[in-house]
Amino acid sequence: MQLTVFPAPTSPTANLDHGHDHGGCRTKALQTAEQLCNNRGVRLTPMRRQVLELIWESHRAIKAYDLLDRIKPTTGTAKPATVYRALDFLLEQGLIHKVESLNAFIGCSFSDHQHQQLLLTCIRCLEVEERPAAGVMEAIDRELEQAAFIIHHKAIEIHGICIRCAKHPPITATI
Amino acid sequence: MQLTVFPAPTSPTANLDHGHDHGGCRTKALQTAEQLCNNRGVRLTPMRRQVLELIWESHRAIKAYDLLDRIKPTTGTAKPATVYRALDFLLEQGLIHKVESLNAFIGCSFSDHQHQQLLLTCIRCLEVEERPAAGVMEAIDRELEQAAFIIHHKAIEIHGICIRCAKHPPITATI
DNA sequence: TGCCGATATGTTATATAGTAGCATATCTGC
DNA sequence: GCAGATATGCTACTATATAACATATCGGCA
Ligand SMILES: [Zn+2]
Ligand SMILES: [Zn+2]
Ligand SMILES: [Zn+2]
Ligand SMILES: [Zn+2]
Numbered sequence: 372m373q374l375t376v377f378p379a380p381t382s383p384t385a386n387l388d389h390g391h392d393h394g395g396c397r398t399k400a401l402q403t404a405e406q407l408c409n410n411r412g413v414r415l416t417p418m419r420r421q422v423l424e425l426i427w428e429s430h431r432a433i434k435a436y437d438l439l440d441r442i443k444p445t446t447g448t449a450k451p452a453t454v455y456r457a458l459d460f461l462l463e464q465g466l467i468h469k470v471e472s473l474n475a476f477i478g479c480s481f482s483d484h485q486h487q488q489l490l491l492t493c494i495r496c497l498e499v500e501e502r503p504a505a506g507v508m509e510a511i512d513r514e515l516e517q518a519a520f521i522i523h524h525k526a527i528e529i530h531g532i533c534i535r536c537a538k539h540p541p542i543t544a545t546i
Numbered sequence: 547m548q549l550t551v552f553p554a555p556t557s558p559t560a561n562l563d564h565g566h567d568h569g570g571c572r573t574k575a576l577q578t579a580e581q582l583c584n585n586r587g588v589r590l591t592p593m594r595r596q597v598l599e600l601i602w603e604s605h606r607a608i609k610a611y612d613l614l615d616r617i618k619p620t621t622g623t624a625k626p627a628t629v630y631r632a633l634d635f636l637l638e639q640g641l642i643h644k645v646e647s648l649n650a651f652i653g654c655s656f657s658d659h660q661h662q663q664l665l666l667t668c669i670r671c672l673e674v675e676e677r678p679a680a681g682v683m684e685a686i687d688r689e690l691e692q693a694a695f696i697i698h699h700k701a702i703e704i705h706g707i708c709i710r711c712a713k714h715p716p717i718t719a720t721i
Numbered sequence: 722t723g724c725c726g727a728t729a730t731g732t733t734a735t736a737t738a739g740t741a742g743c744a745t746a747t748c749t750g751c
Numbered sequence: 752g753c754a755g756a757t758a759t760g761c762t763a764c765t766a767t768a769t770a771a772c773a774t775a776t777c778g779g780c781a
Contacts, residue, residue, distance in 0.1 A: 494698060520707070526704075530698050
């Protein structure tokens with residue numbers, strides 16, 4: 372029998388995620404979020420901030436109900452509406468993205484400026500990389516111009532194997 | 547009070563869908579499906595064929611549970627697993643596509659040859675247009691080469707207003 | 722300071738989407 | 752006709768998301 376075991380996506384002991392200091396990513400994202408909300412006169416409440424923090428715990432997309440399990444409400448247990456409302460706010464403010472093909476959410480890596488993005492999801496480590504990919508966006512604009520289609524929203528999602536997982540193939544054991 | 551009313555997406559009396567004879571689209575799709583399944587030695591059973599027919603009733607994406615409501619089983623009522631199994635088969639055979647951002651399905655317009663596609667969903671008439679968009683696909687390939695990302699699957703979905711709806715704006719009434 | 726309207730969260734219930742596991746039926750090759 | 756493979760029926764369940772209304776909190780202003 373063949374068993375395939377993938378390495379754990381993150382170290383259990385540290386903020387190291389695929390070899391980078393992820394604490395920096397998270398801190399920066401939260402600081403940017405605070406500033407943007409201040410500038411815009413909208414409120415990054417404790418609940419919204421907590422959801423954003425949980426989303427930024429890794430570069431893996433997280434599902435609404437997994438967030439729900441991890442929310443520590445001041446009293447009782449959190450309900451779906453709570454987390455979905457926080458997600459709606461964060462989406463509106465451009466602080467997170469929804470990965471439609473996963474029904475899951477990731478922190479936006481470029482929330483401080485207007486952008487459009489490709490989302491590259493690794494089917495091994497489950498991390499999602501956001502790439503502005505200007506060339507792709509221009510090609511889409513040209514295509515839509517030909518089609519005379521007035522764009523409101525794009526979702527460009529690619530699934531595959533990221534370079535790190537390609538270089539460190541999964542451990543394979545024979546039982 | 548302002549009320550906005552969109553024209554009905556299809557004529558109730560005919561196979562005319564946004565001004566084209568849609569019966570031709572459907573007939574061609576079903577014939578192609580029969581041939582492909584024959585060539586491949588897979589079975590387009592009555593259930594699978596019925597689901598494909600229902601999907602091809604229009605160019606609007608249809609949800610699994612709406613299909614379920616419309617399936618006429620030989621006996622009793624259809625259950626979710628029935629329709630999802632038919633959908634799985636049709637997806638595997640490349641006869642339909644899933645629109646991830648809608649949790650809905652459309653018939654593939656190019657099932658007789660290998661292709662990759664953009665899905666343009668009109669938020670007014672709800673029709674979905676599939677476009678091969680070679681330029682976009684090349685741009686994505688270049689981007690993924692830079693990212694050293696090995697692609698397994700793409701979903702490129704755009705929401706907006708199609709040219710037909712842009713030309714025939716919704717009726718607006720004041721009450 | 723205390724009240725008011727607006728915003729945010731709590732709570733209950735329900736709608737929508739998708740899967741697991743096992744029984745039964747149908748097909749296909751022998 | 753029989754056996755194994757494939758497809759469907761069926762029951763139950765899990766997962767994802769929203770509606771509607773009650774309560775709490777915030778922030779400006781009398
Ligand atoms: Zn990081
Ligand atoms: Zn972003
Ligand atoms: Zn048509
Ligand atoms: Zn297609």
